[in-house]
Amino acid sequence: MSRPHLLVIPYPSQGHVIPLMELSHNLVDRGFKITFVNTEVTHDRVVASSSNMAEGDYEEFIHLVSIPDGMKAGEDRNQHGKLIDSMLKVMPGHLENLIKKINESNSGHDRITCVIADEHVGWALDVAEKMSIPRAAFWPASTVLMALAFHIPKLIKDGIISAEGDPIKNQMIHLSPTMPAMDTTKFVWLCMGDSALQKTVFDTIILNNSSVKLADYVLCNSFYELEPSAFDLYPNIKPIGPLFSSRRLANLWPEDSACLSWLNQQSPHSVIYVAFGSFTVLDKRQFDELALGLELSGQPFLWVVRPDLVNGVTVVYPDGFETRVGSRGRMVGWAPQREVLAHPSVGCFLTHCGWNSTMEGVSSGIPFLCWPYFADQILTKSYICDVWKNGLGLNPDESGIISREEIKTKLVGLLANEGIKASALKLQELAMKNVNDGGASLRNFEDFIQAII
Structure with a gap:
């Protein structure tokens, strides 16, 4: 019997690649095969940073592949606005072609059975929906931030921000009565460099909000006690963290283990x-x-x-x-x-x-x-x-x-500071409880597995 075959695609930066690779390893341990899709530049860096391994030796059930991001060789990928625009123009077509190639190989016995996409590349969910493939969105940042993104239409309607994402006035607001106050001048898209990049990020958040509605499942690397108000506000977001894997294979920099x-x-x-x-x-x-x-x-x-x-x-x-x-x-x-x-x-x-x-x-x-x-x-x-x-x-x-x-x-x-040390140890205890037997994050993960088998 063949393994269920998942395609996993992160946004091309280390903070996004790492948790999705850890999730992939955990899925391999549960019987899945993974095709992990990076941009060409990220793929090369992941392989180079693990120089003690040959590219084909990563794992029998994790296949690393790459598609172009649309930028030229040597261009600065830290120009986030340019990278986001370029990816949106070229990567959906390349991803669709990759999936078609996989699905047509081996007499169709190795078909992609589910796409797990970083929510920051929401267009990958659009591709999966177009191809009638089950799909899951993965959120690699705080759930509070995802709640803020989902809340944008209400923030516009309530006159807190303009349709372009600018604060109407400087103020502290609550997304819900139980959530801590947020400074409207420090919303995430306003903390991203110049005004052009801020606009690109805000517009991309709107696009991704639309795409994530196509997801059958929304997963995140968090746990309930860390952000209870956000999960109460959006209960369809399922925490499966903290994610762990003894095999990471996702660093973009060579490690100094000495x-x-x-x-x-x-x-x-x-x-x-x-x-x-x-x-x-x-x-x-x-x-x-x-x-x-x-x-x-x-x-x-x-x-x-x-x-x-x-x-x-x-x-x-x-x-x-x-x-x-x-x-x-x-x-x-x-x-x-x-x-x-x-x-x-x-x-x-x-x-x-x-x-x-x-x-x-x-x-x-x-x-x-x-x-x-x-x-x-x-x-x-x-x-x-x-x-x-x-x-x-x-x-x-x-x-x-x-x-x-x-x-x-x-x-x-x-x-x-003994008080801070005590708080840190208490959070550690809650984190471990969630991923151990009977923990809420582990149950969410098991439920997801059963749904996509």
């Missing part, structure tokens, strides 16, 4: 782990302040410093920094983050508040020091600091810089 040996030499709960995801960029002055703040903290630290972390220039540390911190500081290009956060020597997580990082930190019971960069990260920071109370935020000075003194003070305070 840092785990360094962690083994540190005292319990003493290490500051610093990582800003795959998009965050700092200017040189801010980078230097961060380095000097870590030095001033007096604590051991593991710092993920991507080659492109500093805007427009090669990474250069402040004069004498590396000598002064010595073996107390470890800088790596990329780290095996889940293993790092689970390590007993790690005491806190200085983070950009990306959703995968947030879920991994919550699952490890680690306190957060929040430094959001853009988009939904700003909303996630407010939940960490004000609702879940498992972290602190950093405040910039009058010039917009987060100073070394602010960094040092917050780090030292966070490591000594």
